[in-house]
Amino acid sequence: xxxxxxxxxxxxxxxxxxxxxxxxxxxxxxxxxxxxxxxxxxxxxxxxxxxxxxxxxxxxxxxxxxxxxxxxxxxxxxxxxxxxxxxxxxxxxxxxxxxxxxxxxxxxxxxxxxxxxxxxxxxxxxxxxxxxxxxxxxxxxxxxxxxxx
Amino acid sequence: xxxxxxxxxxxxxxxxxxxxxxxxxxxxxxxxxxxxxxxxxxxxxxxxxxxxxxxxxxxxxxxxxxxxxxxxxxxxxxxxxxxxxxxxxxxxxxxxxxxxxxxxxxxxxxxxxxxxxxxxxxxxxxxxxxxxxxxxxxxxxxxxxxxxxxxxxxxxxxxxxxxxxxxxxxxxxxxxxxxxxxxxxxxxxxxxxxxxxxxxxxxxxxxxxxxxxxxxxxxxxxxxxxxxxxxxxxxxxxxxxxxxxxxxxxxxxxxxxxxxxxxxxxxxxxxxxxxxxxxxxxxxxxxxxxxxxxxxxxxxxxxxxxxxxxxxxxxxxxxxxxxxxxxxxxxxxxxxxxxxxxxxxxxxxxxxxxxxxxxxxxxxxxxxxxxxxxxxxxxxxxxxxxxxxxxxxxxxxxxxxxxxxxxxxxxxxxxxxxxxxxxxxxxxxxxxxxxxxxxxxxxxxxxxxxxxxxxxxxxxxxxxxxxxxxxxxxxxxxxxxxxxxxxxxxxxxxxxxxxxxxxxxxxxxxxxxxxxxxxxxxxxxxxxxxxxxxxxxxxxxxxxxxxxxxxxxxxxxxxxxxxxxxxxxxxxxxxxxxxxxxxxxxxxxxxxxxxxxxxxxxxxxxxxxxxxxxxxxxxxxxxxxxxxxxxxxxxxxxxxxxxxxxxxxxxxxxxxxxxxxxxxxxxxxxxxxxxxxxxxxxxxxxxxxxxxxxxxxxxxxxxxxxxxxxxxxxxxxxxxxxxxxxxxxxxxxxxxxxxxxxxxxxxxxxxxxxxxxxxxxxxxxxxxxxxxxxxxxxxxxxxx
Numbered sequence: 001x002x003x004x005x006x007x008x009x010x011x012x013x014x015x016x017x018x019x020x021x022x023x024x025x026x027x028x029x030x031x032x033x034x035x036x037x038x039x040x041x042x043x044x045x046x047x048x049x050x051x052x053x054x055x056x057x058x059x060x061x062x063x064x065x066x067x068x069x070x071x072x073x074x075x076x077x078x079x080x081x082x083x084x085x086x087x088x089x090x091x092x093x094x095x096x097x098x099x100x101x102x103x104x105x106x107x108x109x110x111x112x113x114x115x116x117x118x119x120x121x122x123x124x125x126x127x128x129x130x131x132x133x134x135x136x137x138x139x140x141x142x143x144x145x146x147x148x149x
Numbered sequence: 150x151x152x153x154x155x156x157x158x159x160x161x162x163x164x165x166x167x168x169x170x171x172x173x174x175x176x177x178x179x180x181x182x183x184x185x186x187x188x189x190x191x192x193x194x195x196x197x198x199x200x201x202x203x204x205x206x207x208x209x210x211x212x213x214x215x216x217x218x219x220x221x222x223x224x225x226x227x228x229x230x231x232x233x234x235x236x237x238x239x240x241x242x243x244x245x246x247x248x249x250x251x252x253x254x255x256x257x258x259x260x261x262x263x264x265x266x267x268x269x270x271x272x273x274x275x276x277x278x279x280x281x282x283x284x285x286x287x288x289x290x291x292x293x294x295x296x297x298x299x300x301x302x303x304x305x306x307x308x309x310x311x312x313x314x315x316x317x318x319x320x321x322x323x324x325x326x327x328x329x330x331x332x333x334x335x336x337x338x339x340x341x342x343x344x345x346x347x348x349x350x351x352x353x354x355x356x357x358x359x360x361x362x363x364x365x366x367x368x369x370x371x372x373x374x375x376x377x378x379x380x381x382x383x384x385x386x387x388x389x390x391x392x393x394x395x396x397x398x399x400x401x402x403x404x405x406x407x408x409x410x411x412x413x414x415x416x417x418x419x420x421x422x423x424x425x426x427x428x429x430x431x432x433x434x435x436x437x438x439x440x441x442x443x444x445x446x447x448x449x450x451x452x453x454x455x456x457x458x459x460x461x462x463x464x465x466x467x468x469x470x471x472x473x474x475x476x477x478x479x480x481x482x483x484x485x486x487x488x489x490x491x492x493x494x495x496x497x498x499x500x501x502x503x504x505x506x507x508x509x510x511x512x513x514x515x516x517x518x519x520x521x522x523x524x525x526x527x528x529x530x531x532x533x534x535x536x537x538x539x540x541x542x543x544x545x546x547x548x549x550x551x552x553x554x555x556x557x558x559x560x561x562x563x564x565x566x567x568x569x570x571x572x573x574x575x576x577x578x579x580x581x582x583x584x585x586x587x588x589x590x591x592x593x594x595x596x597x598x599x600x601x602x603x604x605x606x607x608x609x610x611x612x613x614x615x616x617x618x619x620x621x622x623x624x625x626x627x628x629x630x631x632x633x634x635x636x637x638x639x640x641x642x643x644x645x646x647x648x649x650x651x652x653x654x655x656x657x658x659x660x661x662x663x664x665x666x667x668x669x670x671x672x673x674x675x676x677x678x679x680x681x682x683x684x685x686x687x688x689x690x691x692x693x694x695x696x697x698x699x700x701x702x703x704x705x706x707x708x709x710x711x712x713x714x715x716x717x718x719x720x721x722x723x724x725x726x727x728x729x730x731x732x733x734x735x736x737x738x739x740x741x742x743x744x745x746x747x748x749x750x751x752x753x754x755x756x757x758x759x760x761x762x763x764x765x766x767x768x769x770x771x772x773x774x775x776x777x778x779x780x781x782x783x784x785x786x787x788x789x790x791x792x793x794x795x796x797x798x799x800x801x802x803x804x805x806x807x808x809x810x811x812x813x814x815x816x817x818x819x820x821x822x823x824x825x826x827x828x829x830x831x832x833x834x835x836x837x838x839x840x841x842x843x844x845x846x847x848x849x850x851x852x853x854x855x856x857x858x859x860x861x862x863x864x865x866x867x868x869x870x871x872x873x874x875x876x877x878x879x880x881x882x883x884x885x886x887x888x889x890x891x892x893x894x895x896x897x898x899x900x901x902x903x904x905x906x907x908x909x910x911x912x913x914x915x916x917x918x919x920x921x922x923x924x925x926x927x928x929x930x931x932x933x
Contacts, residue, residue: 054859083275085190088283112283112850114255115190119433119856122848 001113001125003091006106007137011144013095013103017071019143020093029139031132042068048080052128055120057084071095078111085115105140152667152677156823160677161662170397173351173366174429181353182211184415184428185270187260187277188437189252192286192509192851193299196250196259196279203276204262209269211422213277214414215260216249222417225410226382227474228374230629231311231483231505239311239505242302244473246383246410246417252281253301253472254509255853256437258410263418263426286509286851290469291446293508301472301507310470310505311479315487316567322500325461329452333535339523340844340921341444341469344516345863346657348399349430350439354415358423361390365416369395370405370655371695374632376687378408378476384417391416395685398657402835403515404439405657406697407476436856441845442516444469445482445523451496451531457541459550461498464490464527470505471512478514479505484628485520485616491565492528493576493612493789494550499566509851515697517835517896521615529611529901533908534917543610543905544584551576551612557882562784569616571787572889575815575879580612583791583813586873592795600913605798606808607910610791611902617890618786618881619698635781636700637692638708640669640716642774644761646754648673651683651777653693654705658831659892660824661701667820668706668886672713673753674740691777699788699890702820703881708780710885715776720756726767727751727759786881786889790814792833792898794906803929805841805907812874812898817881817889825891829874832895838864839896840903844922862922 009016019025023044027036035047042065049058061080068074078089091109098104113122164170201213224244231239247258260277264270285299292298293308301308316322326332346368353366363386369375376393380386398405415426430438445466452461468482487501518525536543552563557573564570592608599606619625622633639651650669654661666680683689696705717737724742725732734745743750759766760774795809812829819825842862846855855861880887900921907923908916911932919931 114850114852116433118190118255118848118850118852118854119436120859122854123860 001111001129003089003107003109003111003129005133005137006104008098008102008104009141009144010101011103012101013071013097015144016095016103016105019140021065025143029136029143031135042066046080052117052124055084055117057082057117059087085113085117087117088112150671153671153820155667155821157663157667157677157821159660159663159824160666161656161660172348172397172399173353173368176353176366176396178353178355178425181425181427182263182265182422183267183270184418184426185262185267185274186258186411186428186434187262187274187279188434189248189255189257189259191252191281191283192255192288193284194252194281195284196248196252197282198280199260200278201260203278204273207269207273207276209265210273211263211265211424212418213260213262213273214247214418216245216247219246219417220249222246222413223383223385225408225413226378227478228378228476228631229480230631231313231479233311234314239479240302240305240309241474242305244410246414254511255851256434256511257472261414261418263422288508288510288847288849288851290444290467290506290508293506294467294504299509301509305507308507310474310507312502312504313483314500314502316490316499316501319500322461322463322498325498326450326452326463329460330455331453331535331539332450333531333538334448334450335530335534335918336448337530337918338920339443339445339447339526340839341513342442342516342839342843343436343845343861344402344404344439344442345435346400346402346404346439349432349435350405350409350411351427351429352412352415353425353427354417354419355425356416356419356423362392363390363416363420364392364394365412366394366396367412368398368405369393370398370401370657370697371693372655372685372687373653373690373693374695375408375412379413379416383413393687395655398655401657402517403442403519403697406695407440407514432858433856436861437511437853440475440512440514441471442513443523443839444513447527449527449531451535453535453539457539457546457549459494459496462490462496464501466501466503468503468505469508469510469513471508471510473512475512475514478512480629481515481520482523486524488567488569489521489524489614489616490528491567491569492525493547493552493614495552496566501567510847511853517832518615518893519698521893522836522897522900525611525613525897526901529613530904533610533905537912544580544589547580547610547612548577556879570784571614572784573879573882574614574787574789575877576612576789578877579789579813579815580791582875582877583793583811586811586813586875587793587795587809603800605800605910607796607798607906607908609794609796609902609905609907609909611898611905612789612791613898614787614789615699615893615897616785617699617788617893618703618782618884619700620785621783622781632694633781634694635779636694636704636708637690637777637779638705638712639691639775639777640709640712642716642757642760644758646675646757647679648675649681649683650709651690652705652709653690653695654701655684655693655696657696659696659701659828660821664702664820664824665706665709669709669713672710673716674738675753699892702886702888703786703884703890704780704782706886706888707782707884708778711778711780712776715778716774719774720753722767722770723756723759724751727765783883786817786884788814788816788889788891788894790894790898792902794899794902796903796906796910798907798910798928800932803925803927803932805923805928807837807841807868807870807903809870810837810872810899812872812895813877814874814891814894815877815879816891816894818878818887819876820886820888826874828891829895830872832893833872833899834864834869836896836899837869837903840900840921840923841868842922
């Protein structure tokens with residue numbers, strides 16, 4: 001499954017970068033994530049609850065930040081396991097300054113699903129992914145102190 | 150005839166409709182344990198480690214078995230061999246009961262948890278920690294044969310299992326095609342479908358140390374074949390120590406022919422644990438692990454002369470076999486597909502080339518029609534497309550090319566270019582009757598008027614032939630079958646004249662208990678109630694090959710008839726003695742042995758009693774009245790028919806509505822018309838299902854993404870019109886009942902009729918082909 005999204009923030013890349021690298025902020029803004037703990041420099045343990053149409057599952061696993069180029073881009077590697085199937089994804093995140101106070105955040109990646117998740121959820125998946133993306137950007141807006149648009 | 154030819158109500162329905170059926174999952178044995186199979190979530194992955202300790206420590210867990218535990222047990226064998234063109238044996242990789250190293254499809258068996266209850270087994274399965282390393286996978290046959298594609302089995306280069314050719318030499322066919330005035334070429338996918346029997350697969354292994362006996366209860370269409378494969382090839386247990394029982398079985402459509410790993414696993418585990426072990430599939434396991442059907446990618450070309458006579462046919466097919474070879478997998482795209490490409494036509498030159506391909510998907514095997522629907526789809530799509538391209542009428546084009554009528558008695562059977570000799574046929578008659586039923590001339594006028602009003606009406610044709618009554622042992626042996634395909638029928642007359650019949654055919658919805666009883670009751674002149682049909686237990690039925698390929702009545706029924714003949718012959722000797730007449734003067738009819746030309750007679754019941762109480766008895770004659778026969782057919786049987794679909798396509802949404810469906814089938818003589826109608830109806834629904842709704846979808850990682858009823862569309866009653874069906878009767882000349890078989894006809898003929906009708910409706914748009922299933926989205930996109 002392809003993952004893609006973009007949003008413009010009234011903030012500098014440096015501010016956004018700082019938020020993205022902070023596990024507490026990320027746990028707050030990422031839909032479904034209930035806990036995010038730092039395990040190493042660029043490694044986090046995550047617990048998430050996700051509902052995909054008829055399929056609901058509690059995921060545990062690791063997030064790793066790779067290919068860091070502060071403050072413009074990094075790759076997030078996601079490995080999550082659950083009783084309803086596993087998710088593995090690589091997501092490339094870009095921060096592009098549009099002006100002194102505006103930055104475009106975009107992401108682009110691919111997720112692989114297996115198990116029950118793959119068999120029963122796919123039909124509703126892209127819709128769910130869009131909703132989650134919107135929730136993420138709108139929560140991020142609040143974090144950087146803007147009114148959600 | 151009191152019963153033959155009558156729509157006797159099915160005797161088995163009383164028990165099915167009142168909840169008294171006895172299916173495998175209904176069986177509860179003392180001390181029984183429950184198994185849950187842990188299956189691979191990946192299409193292709195290396196098992197790095199398996200930790201079963203937490204599961205084993207759980208209360209109520211009896212055992213957890215993994216691939217290592219069954220390392221000494223053989224895998225599941227394949228029952229048919231097809232060789233490469235160069236003579237090399239097909240690639241036949243091992244198919245382990247539990248995978249120890251590399252899983253090869255989603256749903257592949259990895260571990261088996263056995264517990265005191267199914268719930269405990271399932272909970273414990275979640276505690277088994279399996280570490281996989283995911284590998285690249287390939288699900289699509291066309292991609293699997295490309296250089297660099299991930300290999301399913303390292304010793305099968307390019308994922309090829311075999312390549313195979315049949316018919317006239319390629320050069321001859323190429324020359325015929327070059328001389329053609331017109332060539333119609335289509336490239337299409339006959340998509341993978343999932344069988345969806347209403348009863349999921351189930352198996353119970355029951356080892357009894359007293360007697361060293363292994364009993365397997367299983368959802369099988371052929372318990373004896375399962376016993377043979379499992380005892381001799383997998384577990385290495387002497388056959389007489391194994392009993393296989395297939396009690397009531399709720400539908401199979403081919404998917405329950407095959408010997409599955411779970412059957413061997415529960416039998417093996419029961420011996421290890423000395424307790425019965427039951428496994429019942431959940432519906433999602435059925436989607437993932439019941440052998441799938443179809444999945445061919447074909448290029449087909451048909452050449453015509455200027456008058457529209459077919460001059461040649463060239464077919465190239467890639468057949469997706471899945472990750473392992475299921476029991477009859479290699480036979481389906483070859484000997485059950487290539488041999489049917491003559492169709493009903495006099496095509497003088499035919500060449501078919503098939504490559505069997507491994508992919509990281511569920512194994513593919515016979516599914517209602519098995520190869521013959523794929524052949525029919527190809528021929529009949531070509532016919533309607535050619536008619537459109539050559540501006541000819543599709544019905545006329547067929548009538549022009551049909552093989553002339555032959556009865557197989559006065560006129561010889563028709564020898565095809567692709568190895569078969571048809572038994573008897575009258576092909577013009579079925580199509581003419583179907584045209585009459587649909588009111589063809591009026592329809593074309595209605596269609597033209599509808600088009601002017603912006604409505605898209607279409608009509609589609611399909612005329613098919615199938616090879617049924619599977620099969621003459623010598624023939625199939627030469628073609629690679631590793632079994633004989635005769636049938637066994639034992640008729641045991643009880644002392645009171647009641648009759649028990651033991652058949653090696655197996656009923657899982659076909660109504661054998663009624664149809665077979667009708668034959669026996671009429672032949673012996675007794676009441677239907679006095680006949681019991683016993684099947685499905687290797688301990689009571691001497692032997693058998695089971696039910697598939699529309700064979701039960703043609704082969705199994707014939708075996709019973711042979712035994713009845715022996716009963717009557719012996720009864721005649723007993724009657725002659727009792728009536729003090731010469732044997733040659735005795736005739737048997739309507740349940741009575743009579744001295745010709747007199748009113749001296751003795752009833753069947755009295756003869757039976759005399760046979761078991763032989764006080765006044767012919768010298769030298771053995772007591773008893775019980776005969777068994779093996780019947781090996783002389784040829785396949787060849788049912789045929791003409792199907793016509795009428796559809797309307799919604800211009801705005803692309804939704805196809807099936808307005809009418811006409812089916813005229815010739816299945817030879819008919820014993821129970823109602824049961825045959827039911828078989829035709831069911832087959833039509835399945836064939837229409839493939840055309841309009843069904844299709845397994847794998848993503849590029851090899852995940853089956855529509856493995857549930859929320860995502861996989863089955864045809865529903867409100868999708869189907871009231872079928873208009875009729876029959877012609879061209880008896881089979883080589884079996885005693887003159888029957889040809891009716892189980893698969895509906896599914897073979899209907900699919901192309903529907904697709905042809907949609908293409909006819911869409912002809913104003915210049916659309917020639919849309920990939921099945923014809924969902925509103927696909928049809929709408931094609932129109933844009």
